[in-house]
Amino acid sequence: MLDTLELIETPEGVDLSVRPAGVYVRVVAKIIDTLVEVFLLALLSVLYVRLDNAAAGLILIAAFVLLWLYNVIFEVYVGGATPGKKVMGLHVVYTNGAPVSLSGSVLRNFLRVVDVLPSLYALGLALALGNARFQRLGDMAAGTVVAYREGAAHDQVIRTGDGNMPLRVALSRDEHQAVGQFAERAESLSRERRAELANLLSPVTGLSGEDAVAALRAHANWLRGRA
Amino acid sequence: MKQRDFENAYGHTWDAFERWLTAPEDAKLATENVPRTYRQICHHLSLARARNYSAALEDRLNRLALAGHRVLYASSASGMGNLWRFFARDFPRSVRVNAGVVLFMAVLFYGPFLTMVGMIAVKPSLAYSVIAPDQASTYEQMYSDTARRFGARDSSDDVRMFGYYIFNNIGIGFYTFASGALLGLGTIYVVFSNGLVIGSVLGHVGAAGLGHNLWPFIVGHGAFELNAIVLAGAAGLKLGFSFFAPGRRRRADALRHSASEAMPLVYGFTTMLLIAAFIEAFWSSTTWPPAVAKYAVGAVLWAAVLGYFAFAGRQRGS
Numbered sequence: 001m002l003d004t005l006e007l008i009e010t011p012e013g014v015d016l017s018v019r020p021a022g023v024y025v026r027v028v029a030k031i032i033d034t035l036v037e038v039f040l041l042a043l044l045s046v047l048y049v050r051l052d053n054a055a056a057g058l059i060l061i062a063a064f065v066l067l068w069l070y071n072v073i074f075e076v077y078v079g080g081a082t083p084g085k086k087v088m089g090l091h092v093v094y095t096n097g098a099p100v101s102l103s104g105s106v107l108r109n110f111l112r113v114v115d116v117l118p119s120l121y122a123l124g125l126a127l128a129l130g131n132a133r134f135q136r137l138g139d140m141a142a143g144t145v146v147a148y149r150e151g152a153a154h155d156q157v158i159r160t161g162d163g164n165m166p167l168r169v170a171l172s173r174d175e176h177q178a179v180g181q182f183a184e185r186a187e188s189l190s191r192e193r194r195a196e197l198a199n200l201l202s203p204v205t206g207l208s209g210e211d212a213v214a215a216l217r218a219h220a221n222w223l224r225g226r227a
Numbered sequence: 228m229k230q231r232d233f234e235n236a237y238g239h240t241w242d243a244f245e246r247w248l249t250a251p252e253d254a255k256l257a258t259e260n261v262p263r264t265y266r267q268i269c270h271h272l273s274l275a276r277a278r279n280y281s282a283a284l285e286d287r288l289n290r291l292a293l294a295g296h297r298v299l300y301a302s303s304a305s306g307m308g309n310l311w312r313f314f315a316r317d318f319p320r321s322v323r324v325n326a327g328v329v330l331f332m333a334v335l336f337y338g339p340f341l342t343m344v345g346m347i348a349v350k351p352s353l354a355y356s357v358i359a360p361d362q363a364s365t366y367e368q369m370y371s372d373t374a375r376r377f378g379a380r381d382s383s384d385d386v387r388m389f390g391y392y393i394f395n396n397i398g399i400g401f402y403t404f405a406s407g408a409l410l411g412l413g414t415i416y417v418v419f420s421n422g423l424v425i426g427s428v429l430g431h432v433g434a435a436g437l438g439h440n441l442w443p444f445i446v447g448h449g450a451f452e453l454n455a456i457v458l459a460g461a462a463g464l465k466l467g468f469s470f471f472a473p474g475r476r477r478r479a480d481a482l483r484h485s486a487s488e489a490m491p492l493v494y495g496f497t498t499m500l501l502i503a504a505f506i507e508a509f510w511s512s513t514t515w516p517p518a519v520a521k522y523a524v525g526a527v528l529w530a531a532v533l534g535y536f537a538f539a540g541r542q543r544g545s
Binding site: 008010012013014016017018053054056057058059060061063064067068093096097098099101103106107110111112113114117137138140141142143150156171173176177180181184223224225 | 228229230231232233265266269270272273279280281282283286289290292293294296297300301384386387388389390391393394397398401402404405406408409413466479482483486487490493
């Protein structure tokens with residue numbers, strides 16, 4: 001219940017999970033974007049002052065695009081993320097996991113006009129905090145969520161040399177995962193700490209200390225099907 | 228089946244799918260086999276969960292399935308064919324479907340607009356209750372007989388004014404729409420006050436004896452600009468109204484539903500404001516055509532806009 005995991009039901013009958021991004025990373029992303037926008041706007045205003053009439057008209061159009069469509073252009077045409085979101089590893093998707101389209105992006109970004117009220121995105125912040133998907137008003141209207149881009153995860157290697165030993169008790173899903181992850185991470189723990197953790201399972205392994213750690217590695221190898 | 232055997236049996240399928248996602252051209256997996264492979268990976272993900280395979284493997288399969296889901300179930304909107312269909316059918320239909328909200332907004336805008344024009348014609352000093360005296364004299368200069376071009380300061384040329392109209396008018400249009408999400412209050416305020424101010428300015432310039440310059444200027448782009456403000460208001464009010472009258476939906480769902488219904492109006496009024504900016508900068512502001520020509524063009528444009536909303540896209544299957 002405390003985890004921010006959003007399950008997407010698919011026609012294939014399997015639930016896919018996406019992880020909505022919390023308020024902190026999104027604020028950082030917004031600050032980065034604001035810096036980029038302010039820089040570009042400053043550039044445009046320097047040009048506006050120096051250029052003659054006709055070119056100044058084009059600068060005004062560029063400023064309009066920057067102010068209203070900066071987010072939309074990046075979210076729809078550049079991989080679902082503004083530069084700030086990209087840096088923070090986020091992207092905008094519909095709540096069904098599909099990439100955001102023009103209408104969705106226009107809605108969620110135009111409604112910033114309201115989310116920003118009364119100042120500094122106070123309304124958007126309050127709404128996002130009261131919502132399991134961290135949606136501000138614009139996200140609710142568009143049906144979008146800012147989610148973490150899935151990174152590549154790989155199994156860490158379990159230290160070899162402890163063989164393969166069947167486990168004589170049935171494990172629940174969490175216990176199963178716990179044994180595997182302990183074996184993966186044992187090397188990164190201090191000697192005392194990993195012995196302490198392994199000792200918790202002494203009733204099962206019948207061993208303690210470094211022997212218990214080795215036994216758990218062997219069990220993990222057996223669970224994963226490794227030699 | 229142990230995780231190791233599972234990975235050995237299907238790892239190459241996952242690798243091929245992963246390669247197809249990043250570089251479809253030089254992947255071994257043929258594109259026509261992608262949906263089948265995607266379903267297979269969904270199946271593998273279920274198995275990985277049911278068999279308690281490692282979290283990393285489950286993560287990887289989830290990531291692959293999610294990426295496949297995005298490719299297969301992405302909304303396939305936009306495109307030039309749709310653009311034609313939008314303006315030939317969807318936009319005018321959407322205006323008619325929302326006729327109630329549109330008419331309400333038309334009254335809210337044209338009501339104070341026409342009231343001010345009429346009242347100031349009778350009692351000119353009323354204009355100063357809405358616009359400041361120094362502003363008022365600026366407007367008089369913009370439409371004076373000696374103006375090189377109407378509606379702008381003399382130093383500005385057409386392209387600059389075009390840019391300005393886009394920056395300012397479309398920005399106001401977007402703001403009018405978006406502020407409706409605040410229970411519709413923002414939209415109602417913006418539309419009403421715009422009607423009041425625009426009506427007062429026009430009434431004042433008219434009362435100052437410059438009507439012969441003003442009305443020919445306004446009539447052309449007004450067909451697009453004034454009605455676009457009404458539509459922006461209607462789109463915004465739809466957002467806010469969903470809060471008060473969500474019908475059988477939860478309020479959050481009602482907001483999403485009416486927001487997506489409002490989008491055709493948003494694309495429509497944006498296009499109308501673009502057209503208005505173009506007409507205003509390159510036709511309305513010119514001083515050489517006789518007033519009759521301006522009135523004639525204006526009448527054609529008003530008839531075109533209103534006729535478009537009334538009749539376009541009514542045929543079945545068009």
